[in-house]
Amino acid sequence: MELISHLGIGLEAVLTWQNLGYCFLGVLLGTLIGVLPGLGPVATIAMLLPVTYGLPPLSALIMLAGIYYGAQYGGSTTAILVNLPGESSSVVTCLDGYAMARQGRAGVALGVAALGSFFAGTIATLVIAAAAAPLAEFALKFGPAEYFSLMLLGLIAAVVLAQGDVFKAIAMVVLGLLLGLVGTDVGSGAERFTFGIPELSDGISFVVLSMGLFGIAEIIINLEQTSGRDVFTARIGSLLPGREDVRRAWKPVLRGTTLGSILGILPGGGAVLSSFSAYTLEKRLANDPSRFGKGAIEGVAGPEAANNAGAQTSFIPLLVMGLPSNPVMALMVGAMMIHGIVPGPQVMEERPALFWGLIVSMWFGNLFLVLLNMPLIGLWVRLLKVPYRLLYPVILLFCCIGVYSINNSAFEVGLTLFFGVLGYLFVKLHCEPAPLLLGFVLGPMMEENLRRAMLLARGDARVFFTRPISLTLLVASALLLCVMAWPRARKARDLAFQEN
Amino acid sequence: MSLSFLKHRDAVTGILFSLIGLASAVGAHQYPLGSAMRMGAGYFPLMLGVFLAILGGAVLLRAFLSRQRHVIDRLTLKPVLLIGVGVLTFAALLGSIGLAAASFLLIALAGLAHHESRMRELLPLGLFMALFGAGVFVWGLGLPLPLLPA
Numbered sequence: 001m002e003l004i005s006h007l008g009i010g011l012e013a014v015l016t017w018q019n020l021g022y023c024f025l026g027v028l029l030g031t032l033i034g035v036l037p038g039l040g041p042v043a044t045i046a047m048l049l050p051v052t053y054g055l056p057p058l059s060a061l062i063m064l065a066g067i068y069y070g071a072q073y074g075g076s077t078t079a080i081l082v083n084l085p086g087e088s089s090s091v092v093t094c095l096d097g098y099a100m101a102r103q104g105r106a107g108v109a110l111g112v113a114a115l116g117s118f119f120a121g122t123i124a125t126l127v128i129a130a131a132a133a134p135l136a137e138f139a140l141k142f143g144p145a146e147y148f149s150l151m152l153l154g155l156i157a158a159v160v161l162a163q164g165d166v167f168k169a170i171a172m173v174v175l176g177l178l179l180g181l182v183g184t185d186v187g188s189g190a191e192r193f194t195f196g197i198p199e200l201s202d203g204i205s206f207v208v209l210s211m212g213l214f215g216i217a218e219i220i221i222n223l224e225q226t227s228g229r230d231v232f233t234a235r236i237g238s239l240l241p242g243r244e245d246v247r248r249a250w251k252p253v254l255r256g257t258t259l260g261s262i263l264g265i266l267p268g269g270g271a272v273l274s275s276f277s278a279y280t281l282e283k284r285l286a287n288d289p290s291r292f293g294k295g296a297i298e299g300v301a302g303p304e305a306a307n308n309a310g311a312q313t314s315f316i317p318l319l320v321m322g323l324p325s326n327p328v329m330a331l332m333v334g335a336m337m338i339h340g341i342v343p344g345p346q347v348m349e350e351r352p353a354l355f356w357g358l359i360v361s362m363w364f365g366n367l368f369l370v371l372l373n374m375p376l377i378g379l380w381v382r383l384l385k386v387p388y389r390l391l392y393p394v395i396l397l398f399c400c401i402g403v404y405s406i407n408n409s410a411f412e413v414g415l416t417l418f419f420g421v422l423g424y425l426f427v428k429l430h431c432e433p434a435p436l437l438l439g440f441v442l443g444p445m446m447e448e449n450l451r452r453a454m455l456l457a458r459g460d461a462r463v464f465f466t467r468p469i470s471l472t473l474l475v476a477s478a479l480l481l482c483v484m485a486w487p488r489a490r491k492a493r494d495l496a497f498q499e500n
Numbered sequence: 501m502s503l504s505f506l507k508h509r510d511a512v513t514g515i516l517f518s519l520i521g522l523a524s525a526v527g528a529h530q531y532p533l534g535s536a537m538r539m540g541a542g543y544f545p546l547m548l549g550v551f552l553a554i555l556g557g558a559v560l561l562r563a564f565l566s567r568q569r570h571v572i573d574r575l576t577l578k579p580v581l582l583i584g585v586g587v588l589t590f591a592a593l594l595g596s597i598g599l600a601a602a603s604f605l606l607i608a609l610a611g612l613a614h615h616e617s618r619m620r621e622l623l624p625l626g627l628f629m630a631l632f633g634a635g636v637f638v639w640g641l642g643l644p645l646p647l648l649p650a
Contacts, residue, residue: 223576401643
């Protein structure tokens with residue numbers, strides 16, 4: 001059994017005190033920061049990235065993955081207790097989770113979220129382990145034309161997933177692509193859009209952009225609101241779901257896991273798409289849909305399982321093809337590059353211990369998540385009680401130290417501020433920043449693959465349509481765009497986003 | 501036509517995107533364009549710039565054709581300014597006055613942006629974070645940051 005021998009390689013790499021320790025630390029720190037209101041996984045990982053610089057590559061990646069799950073779960077905790085989603089993936093958890101908290105069943109909601117996530121995480125880990133090898137083989141068939149078309153599909157999927165206006169979302173993607181081109185052009189060595197500033201010749205750092213758009217902008221927006229937050233801490237109640245809860249929740253968990261595992265693999269997919277679809281699915285299947293939004297446990301169990309499964313399987317395109325399918329994975333690319341690993345199909349062959357170790361560590365991360373959060377929930381609640389006026393200066397300080405420590409550059413801290421203010425303006429103009437970030441990451445890769453494909457085809461653009469895989473991907477992109485233009489589909493999508 | 505269109509959210513968005521697109525296209529035009537087979541440094545950004553300008557134009561046009569007028573939400577400048585001043589002070593002075601003092605200044609300045617902020621809370625918080633930051637980032641994680649004034 002190839003799968004078992006692969007998992008064996010991974011286990012051997014992970015089962016050291018050091019790696020397990022970093023996994024645990026990552027989950028702990030991730031939850032700690034992720035619980036803070038207004039900080040989603042992207043900002044959390046960006047903030048904690050410097051912590052991993054000094055570690056060996058595998059430990060660093062294990063810790064970052066741990067931070068990711070921790071942040072994701074921390075976001076759900078905040079969603080349930082404060083009705084404040086840290087990131088869009090926990091928006092749906094707010095609906096029924098907060099309603100349950102108001103009925104004094106916060107503990108059950110948190111418990112179901114944790115146990116459902118653990119189950120989903122376990123299955124998703126197996127899915128990754130089983131799918132990685134065949135998919136990597138398939139990925140080796142990909143030439144530059146296929147990569148270009150795949151990235152196009154990913155960007156269009158990101159547009160479909162963005163809230164609000166499609167035109168604006170496409171414009172944000174294009175703006176992101178342009179920002180990604182700032183710096184020295186790999187193809188010709190020419191400096192582009194650097195305005196003669198030496199710090200820009202290496203391009204804009206991903207941490208700078210994401211910390212600005214997701215960290216600082218979020219703080220400014222939170223400061224605008226003068227109304228207080230309602231932390232629901234009166235009664236957490238028992239964490240363990242009762243028999244009736246289990247009866248209601250186990251099927252949604254199964255369905256959520258399946259849905260999330262599949263949707264997570266799609267480019268542009270991941271946690272957000274998974275949790276929204278799982279919620280919609282549960283509501284459709286329910287005997288009495290009117291209970292949803294009023295504390296239905298299915299509305300917490302399904303989406304929580306789905307977003308964890310999706311968060312995890314979104315590692316597949318990254319590990320197998322080197323393509324980040326969402327902003328979090330883009331950060332992981334950055335982290336891998338720092339440690340001299342170029343993500344792509346060759347990693348599995350060249351560094352099996354690292355590759356399988358990372359996958360196996362995902363399961364341990366999920367285990368720690370449950371072990372940690374069950375007893376520590378009281379601590380998170382106390383953290384949520386800290387008034388925002390004391391919290392945000394500390395968050396801001398961590399952002400600034402994090403950015404400064406990348407290159408010891410004051411310029412980059414200033415640039416982060418610039419993107420923070422820009423992000424604030426985007427929110428005011430109702431333009432969502434997530435598609436921009438994805439465009440930013442894919443920009444240089446898209447250009448490179450476009451160039452190579454066109455060079456190989458001697459300047460004949462038909463190459464994208466004559467190669468079957470590329471054509472399939474382009475047709476899928478076109479279909480997605482058509483679906484978006486279809487008024488009824490658009491209404492359905494807007495409705496799904498409106499439910500909060 | 502009055503200046504009132506500047507309050508119209510989509511009109512402003514469209515103008516912003518068009519301007520950025522045009523500027524990028526003009527900028528990209530300065531770099532060697534090359535051919536479709538051998539693309540130069542300017543080829544891809546020129547395509548993107550033109551596309552962005554067109555998209556911006558579409559958003560703008562639609563804003564004028566549509567009957568719905570969404571007025572831009574009010575901008576609150578106080579948090580932007582105070583956070584800006586705090587962050588810039590931190591960035592500019594960290595190299596010379598060290599992490600501890602810069603952290604203190606950042607917290608004391610940016611902390612004022614909240615509508616309920618109080619100096620008597622911010623000063624101790626700043627002091628605490630100066631020590632905490634030094635302990636965690638410089639000693640704990642070993643980041644190469646200057647700790648004290650040079």
